[in-house]
Amino acid sequence: MKRDIFHAIADPTRRALLTLIASQALTPNAMAEKFDMSRQAVSKHIRVLQECGLIKPEQAGREIYYHFNSAKMKELDSWIAQFRKSWETQFNQLDKVLSTIKKQKK
Numbered sequence: 001m002k003r004d005i006f007h008a009i010a011d012p013t014r015r016a017l018l019t020l021i022a023s024q025a026l027t028p029n030a031m032a033e034k035f036d037m038s039r040q041a042v043s044k045h046i047r048v049l050q051e052c053g054l055i056k057p058e059q060a061g062r063e064i065y066y067h068f069n070s071a072k073m074k075e076l077d078s079w080i081a082q083f084r085k086s087w088e089t090q091f092n093q094l095d096k097v098l099s100t101i102k103k104q105k106k
Contacts, residue, residue, distance in 0.1 A: 003052040005076055013037075014045050018068065021055055025065040 008014055017031060032042040049055045053072040058065045
């Protein structure tokens with residue numbers, strides 16, 4: 001079952017795992033050491049991240065290392081980019097209004 005990327009990043013623990021893995025590939029045990037939860041709980045989060053394509057496993061001997069999949073995150077960024085210009089325009093307009101109000105109060 002392919003999971004939705006938004007479901008994956010909605011959870012703060014999964015976002016924290018992504019942040020950890022973004023700097024270096026880690027094993028599930030290494031990830032579990034960073035959190036106050038069981039190895040099995042971390043494995044469930046890993047499964048969700050893997051099913052939506054945000055992380056990729058790589059077998060190295062007896063260990064599995066999980067790597068951050070930046071290409072998948074770029075897809076998400078591209079989708080968000082279509083809204084970014086609109087948001088920036090609205091924030092700039094709000095800045096102008098607030099600036100005008102501030103000048104009127106002086």
